[in-house]
Amino acid sequence: xxxxxxxxxxxxxxxxxxxxxxxxxxxxxxxxxxxxxxxxxxxxxxxxxxxxxxxxxxxxxxxxxxxxxxxxxxxxxxxxxxxxxxxxxxxxxxxxxxxxxxxxxxxxxxxxxxxxxxxxxxxxxxxxxxxxxxxxxxxxxxxxxxxxxxxxxxxxxxxxxxxxxxxxxxxxxxxxxxxxxxxxxxxxxxxxxxxxxxxxxxxxxxxxxxxxxxxxxxxxxxxxxxxxxxxxxxxxxxxxxxxxxxxxxxx
Amino acid sequence: xxxxxxxxxxxxxxxxxxxxxxxxxxxxxxxxxxxxxxxxxxxxxxxxxxxxxxxxxxxxxxxxxxxxxxxxxxxxxxxxxxxxxxxxxxxxxxxxxxxxxxxxxxxxxxxxxxxxxxxxxxxxxxxxxxxxxxxxxxxxxxxxxxxxxxxxxxxxxxxxxxxxxxxxxxxxxxxxxxxxxxxxxxxxxxxxxxxxxxxxxxxxxxxxxxxxxxxxxxxxxxxxxxxxxxxxxxxxxxxxxxxxxxxxxxxxxxxxxxxxxxxxxxxxxxxxxxxxxxxxxxxxxxxxxxxxxxxxxxxx
Numbered sequence: 001x002x003x004x005x006x007x008x009x010x011x012x013x014x015x016x017x018x019x020x021x022x023x024x025x026x027x028x029x030x031x032x033x034x035x036x037x038x039x040x041x042x043x044x045x046x047x048x049x050x051x052x053x054x055x056x057x058x059x060x061x062x063x064x065x066x067x068x069x070x071x072x073x074x075x076x077x078x079x080x081x082x083x084x085x086x087x088x089x090x091x092x093x094x095x096x097x098x099x100x101x102x103x104x105x106x107x108x109x110x111x112x113x114x115x116x117x118x119x120x121x122x123x124x125x126x127x128x129x130x131x132x133x134x135x136x137x138x139x140x141x142x143x144x145x146x147x148x149x150x151x152x153x154x155x156x157x158x159x160x161x162x163x164x165x166x167x168x169x170x171x172x173x174x175x176x177x178x179x180x181x182x183x184x185x186x187x188x189x190x191x192x193x194x195x196x197x198x199x200x201x202x203x204x205x206x207x208x209x210x211x212x213x214x215x216x217x218x219x220x221x222x223x224x225x226x227x228x229x230x231x232x233x234x235x236x237x238x239x240x241x242x243x244x245x246x247x248x249x250x251x
Numbered sequence: 252x253x254x255x256x257x258x259x260x261x262x263x264x265x266x267x268x269x270x271x272x273x274x275x276x277x278x279x280x281x282x283x284x285x286x287x288x289x290x291x292x293x294x295x296x297x298x299x300x301x302x303x304x305x306x307x308x309x310x311x312x313x314x315x316x317x318x319x320x321x322x323x324x325x326x327x328x329x330x331x332x333x334x335x336x337x338x339x340x341x342x343x344x345x346x347x348x349x350x351x352x353x354x355x356x357x358x359x360x361x362x363x364x365x366x367x368x369x370x371x372x373x374x375x376x377x378x379x380x381x382x383x384x385x386x387x388x389x390x391x392x393x394x395x396x397x398x399x400x401x402x403x404x405x406x407x408x409x410x411x412x413x414x415x416x417x418x419x420x421x422x423x424x425x426x427x428x429x430x431x432x433x434x435x436x437x438x439x440x441x442x443x444x445x446x447x448x449x450x451x452x453x454x455x456x457x458x459x460x461x462x463x464x465x466x467x468x469x470x471x472x473x474x475x476x477x478x479x480x481x482x483x484x485x486x487x488x489x490x491x492x493x494x495x496x497x498x499x500x501x502x503x504x505x506x507x508x509x510x511x512x513x514x515x516x517x518x519x520x521x522x523x524x525x526x527x528x529x530x531x532x533x534x535x536x537x538x539x540x541x542x543x544x545x546x547x548x549x550x551x
Contacts, residue, residue, distance in 0.1 A: 053438050058356050085444035095435045098458040108443035111453070157439070164443055 002029040004168060004198040005050065010064035010074075012042075012049060014057055019045050021222045023064070027215075032190060032199045034209045037219035038250055043202040044092075046219070047170050050200065051087040052080055085112070088161025088197075090171040094153035096145030097160075101137055104145045104156055108164035127159040131189060151182025158189065168198045175208065187212060206246065210234060218242050287531065294525035297518055306525065312489045314519045321526065323491045327406065327499030328533075330492055331481060332474045334410035339418045340467050344456075347425035352451055359426075366426075369419035378483035381412035386484055389496070399496050404486035407495040412480050417470040424466040428459045461544045468541030472534040478503035502530045 005027040012020040020042050027033045035043045048054050050066065052073065065072045073083050085108070097104050105124045106114075114120065124141070128134040133155045137148070145156055154174065161169065171190070175183035190199055190212060203209055209216060210230065217227040218239075226233060226242045237243045244250065297306070301319060309320030350359050390403030432455050440450040456463070486498020487508060506523050514520050 048438075051442055053441065056434070056438070056441075081444050081446060084442045087442065089438065089442035091435050091439065093435070095433060095439045097436065097440065097454055099453075107440070107453070108445070111443070111445045111449050160439075160443065170442075 003027060004029040004069065005200075006067040008065045008067070010046075010049065010062070010066060012045060012054060012060065012062045014061075015059040016061075019222055020049070023219075023222075023224050025217050025224055025227055027198060027200055029198050030194060030196070031214035032194050032201055032212050033215045033217065034213035035200065035202045035217045035219060036206070036209045036213075036245075037204065038245065039204060041219045042222040043204075043219055044172050047172050047200060047202050050168075050170060051084045051089065053084075053089070055080075085164050086166050087168040087170050088158070088164065088166040090154070090158055090161060090169065090174040092173045093177045094150060094157045096148070096153050096156060099145065100142050101145050101148070101156065102141040104160050105163050107160065112164070123163055127163045128156075130162060131155040131159045132185060133159060149182075151178050151185070154178055154182065154186060155189075158186070162193075166197065168200065169193065171199065171201045173203055173205075174201070175203075175205075206248075218245065220245070287528075290524050290528040290531065294521055294528050297521035297525050300518065307529075310491050314516065314522060317518050319518070319522045319525075321502075321529065323489050324500055324502045324505050324526065325529070326491050327485070328475060328501040328503075328530075330406050330495070330499060331409045331413060331485065331501055332471055334406065334495065335413035335417065335474045336467060336471050338410060339414035339421065339470065342414075343418055343421045343425055343470075344463065347422055347429055348451060348456070351426055351429045352447070352455070363426075366419045366422055370423065374416060374477060374480040375483075377412050377416050378480035381408055381480060381484035385411045394496055397496070401496045402486070402498070404484060404498050405496050406485065406492050406499045409481045409485035409499065409501070410495070412484055413474050413477055416477060416480060417474050420473055421466050421470040424469065425459075425463060428462040428466065429455060431462075432458045461547055465541035465544040468537050468544065472537035472541070475537065476503060476530060476534050478507050482507055502526050506530075 003026040007023055007025050007027075010020055010023040011018065023042075023046060035046060037043050045054060049062065050068075054060055054062065062074060064074065066074050068083065068086070071078070097107055099107070102124055103110075105127055106120045109120060109123060125134060125138075128137065133152060136152060137143075137156075140147075145153065148156060154177075158169075158174075169190075175186050178186065187208070190201065193199065194214070201208075201212060203212075213230045215227070216230050216233045218225045218233060218237075218241075220241050226237060226239045233242065234246065237246055297319060300317070306319055306321055307325065308322055309318070310322040311318040311320040312323060350362055354362075385408045386403035388403070389405060389408055390401055393407070394401040394403070436454055436458060437450050440454040441447070445453070481501055482504035485501060485504060487500045487504055488498040489500050490497075492499045506526050509519075510523050
């Protein structure tokens with residue numbers, strides 16, 4: 001299996017409080033890797049360390065390495081803008097930028113200097129169609145993005161992330177604030193998109209993990225307890241903590 | 252039986268304490284109304300004798316021969332207020348952005364009490380500082396630099412002092428406003444490949460913009476009404492100022508300097524009341540507009 005990202009011995013602490021403890025794992029290319037675990041186990045922090053959003057946390061300290069296509073992105077020689085543009089982020093709740101729908105999609109392109117109107121318009125249509133939002137918003141592209149429903153906003157955020165042409169999609173419980181129908185739409189999109197993108201999906205929903213995963217990483221209290229294919233991990237868990245989580249003893 | 256009496260007693264106490272709050276509330280609402288009503292009543296005398304248009308747009312101020320043109324005062328007030336905002340607004344905005352986005356946490360922790368202390372300095376101290384530092388600076392350095400021989404008591408001195416006074420007031424609001432922009436919004440922008448500065452410019456400031464504008468509005472209404480510090484450095488000459496080095500005579504200074512002296516002339520008394528009324532209405536307008544913008548921003 002080809003690995004897009006490999007993490008070796010990643011440790012992260014905030015104000016000397018350890019959040020991630022010696023995390024090592026591989027994220028295979030063009031697959032959906034699900035990071036599973038109860039709330040507060042460090043899933044989100046791990047996800048954000050992949051595109052160095054953890055740099056924003058005051059009092060953070062990191063060690064270890066994160067190899068993106070074989071290059072360590074933690075050693076400080078990398079251009080952050082470059083790294084981040086390779087990864088589209090989908091957060092727990094949609095956070096549309098304070099501008100209209102059209103500008104939300106073109107934001108990533110405009111800030112990197114693409115200003116050709118025809119090009120931008122084509123991109124907007126293409127990516128809005130990709131997330132099944134085009135028909136709902138094509139007549140009101142100039143409306144503020146905050147006027148959309150939460151489900152529509154989350155699809156807009158996905159389209160916005162895809163529009164900068166990332167190689168990886170980082171999704172942090174992307175369906176946790178959505179209704180069942182919108183959740184289903186997002187899940188279906190991910191299954192379609194994995195042929196072109198490497199997807200990292202953080203979730204605490206066991207059934208979602210079963211539906212989506214090609215590779216599963218189970219985390220507990222900042223440590224990776226177990227990782228493997230869904231078959232290995234769900235049907236034949238080795239570690240007692242994994243077993244009790246899978247049997248629903250804690251969430 | 253005893254506990255029933257107790258219950259009754261508690262009920263009564265409850266009603267009593269609630270009514271206190273209602274009284275406090277109505278006093279708070281009632282006093283400004285009485286104030287405005289009083290101002291209107293007192294200024295009616297002048298309004299009956301003179302046309303409002305003439306009062307507002309005439310520059311002829313000779314109270315003893317009953318010419319009351321408020322234009323010099325209104326223009327002075329506007330000059331000083333707008334100029335002080337032009338000086339303080341960029342300083343405040345950049346400071347707030349630095350403190351919330353770039354500075355280390357301990358810097359902001361130290362700055363909070365510092366700003367509060369600045370906000371609490373009595374305005375007469377700012378006035379004295381203006382006379383001792385700003386006025387000579389304008390007279391000896393800034394004036395000659397522009398080829399002018401000036402006393403230093405000027406619109407510019409007033410605006411300088413005023414801008415220093417409203418900075419802590421606006422800065423506090425701006426810091427809170429910018430801090431309130433969700434982190435996730437910044438993360439979204441950054442993960443789309445925006446630089447930190449682009450994120451601040453296009454997302455953080457954009458998101459906080461209605462609030463920023465309204466905090467400037469509230470700062471302006473404070474500046475417009477500020478009396479003593481401005482009065483001390485502005486020169487108090489009744490003439491429409493045509494440049495920032497010229498002295499002016501803002502509305503609050505007019506009232507503070509003259510009220511109580513010329514009460515034997517009823518029209519003069521009434522004119523000062525009208526000045527107070529104008530002041531009140533302008534400040535009220537700034538405030539209402541600013542609040543409206545905040546409200547609009549929150550529902551957006």
